[in-house]
Amino acid sequence: MAADILDATFAALADPTRRAILARLAEGDATVMELAAPFAMSQPGVSKHLRVLERAGLISRGRDAQRRPCRLEAGRLKTAMDWLADYRSYWEESYQRLDDLLGELEAGTSSERETR
Amino acid sequence: MAADILDATFAALADPTRRAILARLAEGDATVMELAAPFAMSQPGVSKHLRVLERAGLISRGRDAQRRPCRLEAGRLKTAMDWLADYRSYWEESYQRLDDLLGELEAGTSSERETR
DNA sequence: GACGTATAAAACCATCTAGTTATAGAACCG
DNA sequence: CGGTTCTATAACTAGATGGTTTTATACGTC
Numbered sequence A, B: 001m002a003a004d005i006l007d008a009t010f011a012a013l014a015d016p017t018r019r020a021i022l023a024r025l026a027e028g029d030a031t032v033m034e035l036a037a038p039f040a041m042s043q044p045g046v047s048k049h050l051r052v053l054e055r056a057g058l059i060s061r062g063r064d065a066q067r068r069p070c071r072l073e074a075g076r077l078k079t080a081m082d083w084l085a086d087y088r089s090y091w092e093e094s095y096q097r098l099d100d101l102l103g104e105l106e107a108g109t110s111s112e113r114e115t116r
Numbered sequence C: 001g002a003c004g005t006a007t008a009a010a011a012c013c014a015t016c017t018a019g020t021t022a023t024a025g026a027a028c029c030g
Numbered sequence D: 001c002g003g004t005t006c007t008a009t010a011a012c013t014a015g016a017t018g019g020t021t022t023t024a025t026a027c028g029t030c
Helices: A005-011 A017-026 A033-035 A043-055 A075-085 A093-109 B003-013 B015-023 B032-036 B043-055 B075-085 B095-110
Strands: A059-061 A070-072 B058-060 B071-072
Touching: A005 A017, A005 A043, A005 A075, A005 B003, A005 B015, A017 A033, A017 A043, A017 A059, A017 A070, A017 B003, A033 A043, A033 B095, A043 A059, A043 A070, A070 B032, B003 B015, B003 B043, B015 B032, B015 B043, B015 B058, B015 B071, B043 B058
Parallel strands: none
Antiparallel strands: A059 A070, B058 B071
């Protein structure tokens, strides 16, 4: 469900510059110039990253004279986290023991794989 | 910390085919043929996706005669989730009210932005 | 109206991506 | 040994991505 939202969200998060921009925005809204300052990158380069983040719904932009202040929109981060949460049991200790047990049972009963 | 791991993990998750492969592996280990079956895609196409998942550390592969069974490795999913968890407060209700309050305070005291 | 500042858009380039087909390697079956 | 099955590699293509420089737009100020 909503595959393209996850596509865009994870793709946007797969870049260190964009993650750093989100981290900065977590401290409060910021203009493009403020966001660009820490990076050895041209202003249009940062603008392109912001467009990716905006199209993924991870930020929104206001208007303040010439400035276009950016704001973190955390909803899509929650969507991504909700997807990951489905796998939580697979990295938790209690599951690991259960998984090992099931593996032994499967190996003991039959060589056929449960495709179900 | 560990930026390229997050890069590779999020990039791997940004594709619906790869997410579907992970979902399938959550039900148990599977061979390449088993994983390829649900998709209208060539076998080498699936193999390439598996290589991306393996290089991201999201799966591991064993050896069973000609077969290379794939197994879900959830550790990297936890790493991604840990990163997202830092933003949890930004999408939670209680935070939203705090954020609004801080916004009003900032607007009321000064037009200068706290860059700290 | 002219100038400076903040941002976006255009055009371009190199590299990566997701897919294909065709081929090769590795292991089993007879 | 010969054929079949499973998987990986190679070579190719079209399109996306991340960056650049240059140019245009929008707004505030003098």
